[in-house]
Amino acid sequence: MATMHCTSRALLTGAFGSAFHRSSTLPPSFLIPCLATKSPASPFSTSPSSNARKDGNPSRGVSALHHTGPGKRQKLRSITPSQLPQPVRDPERRTAIVTDPDHGLWGFFNKERTSMPTPMDLVNHGRGWKTQELRGKDWEDLHRLWWVCVKEVNRLETFLGEKRRVGSMFGDFEAEGRMKVIYATQKAIREVLTQRFYAWENARVAAMDDVEVNLYADPEKGEQAYVPREEPEQLEADANEGTLLYSPPPPEGMNRGPEVRI
């Protein structure tokens, strides 16, 4: 039952019955304020209301992301709200989205493009690259190999993330084993580059003191970085070349026993 305000004219007319309709009988004087259509209203609380949230933004509360629909102050002049297209809520009635086979995000998956590699697939790997094998590679190859490793790690972490979501299955140990091989390869790459840098740095430091090397030479202008100097002691060095490593031969007349081979 709906509550009616005490100033309701209908309520009062009902209460007084037919007597009210007669113009001759007037309501008692003490009830005249009740018959006023608009009674003075005052809030229950006397403390001032804060208008902190009233920023005057007409789009306040309207969000496309949260599907609120147009607000009361949003005026659609081209179409009426009833003409607005309705979203297809039933998943079966929606058009199926076809993923591009060349999409870049396939890089996060294995060759078979399954949601998760099996432990048998994960264990199917060889050993990592060794430092000796990588020493002959140039920067471009090493850089490319590094990124191959990075993408494989991303693939494995994606698998572990999906596995965590599904829960309760094997695959941790196999993925970890595969990652160790990748980290070994990355470590070898870093080692090769470090050794290469050290060799270059040592050469540079030695070249600074070397008289024959001109570090400020500009190869584009045709200047030579290495200009060997001729030395007068070169002839003596040639005669003794190769003999310094070995001991001098024994004198000619020496009595060598039967067991001496030389």
Add this chain to the structure above:
Amino acid sequence: MATTAAIAPFRVGLKELYLPDFSVILHRTPGLPAHNAKFTVPLWFSKLDLRDYLYHAYNVRILSVRSYVKQQRIIEGDPKNPRPQPNRWHRPRAHKHMIVELEQPFVWPEEPEDYSAWNREEVKDSEAEQKKYGELMQPMGDAVVNEERRKSMREQAKALLEGRLKWKPTTSRSVGSMLSR
């Protein structure tokens, strides 16, 4: 594989990073539409970094990025360490997630029908067994009731009282039996 465009669709940064040591993880998000993808990125990553990374490493173009940092709950000890480390309370590092709006939609491959290749049933059984055993290790372990043993004891007692079974002294086969002659 599609080749990377010569010019990026956004202003590329000047700082070049070689030999990166971090990983970016892609997640399955059934609640999000196909044009969205969610990544877990390093904590120091920015939205611009992710846009650059996805474009240069994976040739994926995006329209927008939203990011949030998820704080981890306080834990005791190291979860990887099998040995329990009580009272070593700490909060692990937070995770940063970024949700990206893709230019081209991407739908994750279907989940496998059965997880037999990953031995899911075996792991579930072992986890249930571990949980049961773990309950006994808790401080209230001695309050845990073994219903099977209770039932067996009840049946044995009933059999004894009814005369179906006759009580016999237990013959222990351990070393102690030699001493207790």
